Each structure stands twice: as C-alpha cells, then as structure tokens.
Amino acid sequence: MSEHIVSPTVYVIIFAILIVMTATTAAVAFVDLGRFNIVVALVIATFKASLVVLFFMHARYIPGRTQLVIIAGVFWLAIMLSLTLVDYKTRRPESEPAPALSSMTTPAGYFAGS
Amino acid sequence: MHRTGDLFGQYQTLEQQKDSATLGMWLFLVTEVLFFGGMFLTYTINRSTYPIAFAWGSNTLDITLGTVNTAVLILSSLTMAMAVWSAQTDKKRLVTGFLIATLILGCVFLGIKFVEYSQKYEHHLIPGHNFDLSYHTEGPEGAAKLQEAFRQDPGLTAHTQLYVSLYFAMTGLHALHMIVGAGLVFWLILQSMKGRFSRSYNTPVEIIGLYWHFVDIVWIFLYPLLYLIDRHLK
Numbered sequence: 292m293s294e295h296i297v298s299p300t301v302y303v304i305i306f307a308i309l310i311v312m313t314a315t316t317a318a319v320a321f322v323d324l325g326r327f328n329i330v331v332a333l334v335i336a337t338f339k340a341s342l343v344v345l346f347f348m349h350a351r352y353i354p355g356r357t358q359l360v361i362i363a364g365v366f367w368l369a370i371m372l373s374l375t376l377v378d379y380k381t382r383r384p385e386s387e388p389a390p391a392l393s394s395m396t397t398p399a400g401y402f403a404g405s
Numbered sequence: 406m407h408r409t410g411d412l413f414g415q416y417q418t419l420e421q422q423k424d425s426a427t428l429g430m431w432l433f434l435v436t437e438v439l440f441f442g443g444m445f446l447t448y449t450i451n452r453s454t455y456p457i458a459f460a461w462g463s464n465t466l467d468i469t470l471g472t473v474n475t476a477v478l479i480l481s482s483l484t485m486a487m488a489v490w491s492a493q494t495d496k497k498r499l500v501t502g503f504l505i506a507t508l509i510l511g512c513v514f515l516g517i518k519f520v521e522y523s524q525k526y527e528h529h530l531i532p533g534h535n536f537d538l539s540y541h542t543e544g545p546e547g548a549a550k551l552q553e554a555f556r557q558d559p560g561l562t563a564h565t566q567l568y569v570s571l572y573f574a575m576t577g578l579h580a581l582h583m584i585v586g587a588g589l590v591f592w593l594i595l596q597s598m599k600g601r602f603s604r605s606y607n608t609p610v611e612i613i614g615l616y617w618h619f620v621d622i623v624w625i626f627l628y629p630l631l632y633l634i635d636r637h638l639k
Contacts, residue, residue: 328633
C-alpha cells in the first residue's frame with residue numbers, strides 16, 4: 292500500500308505545539324486587549340484546529356477530492372455564520388419606530404396616483 | 406467471513422477502497438461541522454446581544470478544569486494518532502495499548518465534565534427555579550460587582566441563564582459525541598486484541614480516529630468561547 296505514514300516525531304511535535312497554544316490562549320485571556328481578546332482566542336483556536344486536521348487527521352496526505360470536501364464544509368459553515376450575522380447586525384433596534392408605509396400599499400392608495 | 410485486507414468487488418485497488426472509506430467519514434464529519442455550527446451560531450448571536458451576561462456566566466466556570474480537559478483531549482488525539490501509526494507499522498500490541506490510553510483519557514474528560522456539572526448544581530447555576538446569581542459574589546466587593554452588572558443589564562438573571570443553557574447544550578452535545586466515540590474506541594480495542602489491524606488493513610482505526618479528532622476540534626473551539634470570556638475583567 293502506498294499510504295503515507297506520518298512519523299511519531301511529527302505527532303509529538305504537533306502535540307507540543309497544541310499544548311503551548313492552549314497555555315497561551317488561557318494566559319492571553321487574562322490580558323485586557325479589549326475587542327481583540329475574542330479575535331486572538333479564535334485565531335489561536337483555528338490554528339490549533341488546522342494542526343489537528345492537517346497532521347493528526349492526515350489531511351495533508353489525502354487525495355485532492357477529499358480535501359475539497361473539507362474545504363466545502365468550512366465554506367458552508369462560513370455562509371451560515373456570515374449571512375445570519377448580516378441579518379441580525381442590520382436589524383433596526385426595537386426602540387426605533389417603523390418607517391411609515393407609503394400609500395401605495397393599499398389598492399385605493401395604489402390607484403389614486405402618487 | 407472475508408479475510409481482512411480483501412478487496413471488495415466494486416474497488417480496483419486496496420488504496421481506492423481505503424480512500425473511499427476516508428471520504429465517507431469526512432463527508433459525515435462535514436455534516437457534524439454544520440450540526441455543531443448551528444449551536445455556535447446561536448452562541449454568537451446571543452453573546453453579541455448579551456455581552457455582560459455572557460462574561461458573567463463564563464466567569465462562573467472553573468478555568469483550571471476547562472484547561473486540563475483541553476490538554477486531556479489533545480493528548481488523547483496524540484494517542485489515537487499513535488494507534489493508527491502502530492497499525493500502519495504492524496505493531497499490534499501497541500495498537501491496543503494506544504487505543505486503551507485514548508479510551509482512558511476520554512473517560513477522564515467525561516469525569517471532569519461530570520464534576521463541573523455537579524458544581525453547577527451546587528452553585529445554584531442550573532437554569533430554572535433555583536438559579537441564583539448572588540451565590541457567586543462573596544463579600545461587599547462581589548456584591549458591588551453584581552450590582553454594577555445588573556445596572557448594565559437589568560435582565561442579567563435571565564440572560565445568564567441563557568448562557569448557562571447554551572453551556573449545557575453545547576458541552577452536553579459534545580459529551581454525547583465523546584460517549585459515542587468511547588464506545589467506538591472500545592470496539593476497536595476488542596478488534597485489535599484479536600489482531601485484526603495491520604499494515605494491510607487498518608481502515609477502522611483510521612476513520613474512527615478521524616471522528617475522535619473531530620470531537621477534539623469541537624472542544625478546541627468550545628474551550629475559549631465558553632471559558633475565556635472577559636477573564637481579564639473579573
């Protein structure tokens with residue numbers, strides 16, 4: 292079988308990096324970076340997840356068509372998150388009154404001319 | 406009963422057969438990404454709407470237990486990857502050994518989660534009748550902080566319950582996946598003790614490994630989002 296066998300040395304190095312990044316993200320949480328705390332936390336988490344996907348899950352060594360499936364999954368997740376947030380983030384606050392409807396919304400108003 | 410390593414009829418090579426199994430597992434994992442993704446989406450929207458309550462709720466979690474659990478799962482991913490390597494290099498005893506290590510670490514994770522859930526119960530943090538935020542505020546300093554939080558968010562009690570509900574739902578769904586994973590690894594242990602896995606046939610170890618690593622990845626995101634909100638403030 293021509294499968295690519297990843298050496299234990301690589302696995303242990305990746306493991307060490309993951310532990311260091313875990314300690315880092317915990318430590319950084321106690322530093323006040325304002326709005327960037329969440330950004331740093333997510334960047335570190337994404338980096339850790341990428342290491343697991345690429346090395347522990349062998350994503351570097353699988354055929355391109357399977358890699359495409361992984362990318363597609365991430366892409367669909369991105370659509371779900373971004374489009375839903377676009378909806379919520381562009382909503383009018385509840386304290387604002389709704390804009391007045393134009394007279395064109397009833398038949399009488401529609402045919403009465405502008 | 407076919408011999409392990411035999412080619413099934415629809416495949417031309419063993420490599421193609423294994424690639425097909427791997428592709429199948431990845432397709433399933435993509436559905437799982439969207440399954441958990443829905444809860445991460447719910448979390449995102451609610452956190453942006455109730456930032457004070459989410460920060461307050463996050464600080465009621467035990468960061469030591471959460472960090473230890475993260476390290477436990479990462480180590481279990483290492484032992485799982487080593488189990489695959491052992492199968493690929495025909496070290497059959499090591500396969501069983503690493504699988505047992507993976508299972509033990511998974512059980513340690515679940516044990517720590519059980520401790521955390523029990524603490525939630527004792528600290529009056531289960532959403533519902535007995536939910537009581539003031540349990541967490543010892544002394545005048547704590548009470549002042551709680552008052553300030555209520556001033557910024559009058560609905561703090563309800564919104565923090567929302568956070569704790571999400572905490573239980575997300576970590577509960579994750580724990581359910583861990584339990585399924587533990588069952589699968591247990592089955593692998595039994596198979597490996599019969600010497601089923603080798604250089605020519607190790608597909609079940611590989612693809613259950615993929616599932617296990619995925620559950621680890623979900624936790625890698627759950628940990629900062631649940632445990633590390635605004636820790637620098639409190």
